[in-house]
Amino acid sequence: DNVLIDVKDVKKYFPIKGGILKRTIGHVKAVDGITLHISKGETLGIVGESGSGKSTLGRVMLRLLNPTEGKIIFNGTDLSKLRQREIRPHRRHMQMVFQDPFGSLNSKMSISELIEEPLRVQTKLSHAERKKKVLSMMEKVGFQKEDLQKYPHEFSGGQRQRISIARALIVEPEFVICDEPVSALDVSIQAQILNLMKDLQDELGLTYLFIAHDLSVVKHISDRVAVMYLGRIVEIADKKDLYEQPLHPYTKALLSSIPTVKTNGNPTKKQKIKLSGDLPSPSNPPSGCAFRTRCPFAYSKCSTERPELTRMQGNHQVACHLYTSEE
């Protein structure tokens, strides 16, 4: 149908080297069997604590990292099978906006040069065509003509993130992975950047994967939301279902930490769950359900059997024995 990117059982394992021979003594299973799709024009939010594998998943989806296993089908082409040289023509259709707009911009380049650079590298447009596009993109992200010859240090964090967004969008990608693009910004600036990204999506027909560590950040921009824990999706649903009828204890815990506005006569009483303890090491995850060391509902089956992602109602899927158990 309308699927732009289809991820099938993708794994990314990083070897752990040890001993004097620096042999592989184990693996960090950063991404451990992820299946998802994103439709054209849709935004899928991905939420998880740092160490959950969400950034690694993003990099594997763009083939900035090679998957250990699995398929990444973008517009009908399986990227996981391509050599680096064969990926190049697909690159400009898939861009990434990173968290840190400070580290990712060359301070010796003016804003117009920074925004023009991806066009020079990735297209064959003439100088005049490039200049025209740069001007129009600068306006789209909220800069004035006078700003063209300024340098990154003359701008605030929010403005630098606008430059990064312009650099990602200038090559007219179809798919953009936004890796915590507002996490480093003041709360007051976050909403501006999120609104800008939403407007640009509508105007340019973009498809987003939006990565965040906090469910409140992805709430407004996402159509569907996936929650990751130690390399796996534990719950994925349409936004409304995930926020109003969360099923997985981890999702409930993440939602419990968001201050909620009182809604009169809301029939769904929200159960507050406090998240205790730290994320276990991804190199040595608990047996069975990886969340069991922090789950208030864990029972015997949780330590012996890994719950698989199971479809409940409609698009709502959850990986938890509370919903799959026959007992």
Ligand code: SF4
């Ligand atoms: Fe908790 Fe068990 Fe469900 Fe895991 S499978 S989330 S430990 S109840």
Ligand code: MG
């Ligand atoms: Mg990250």
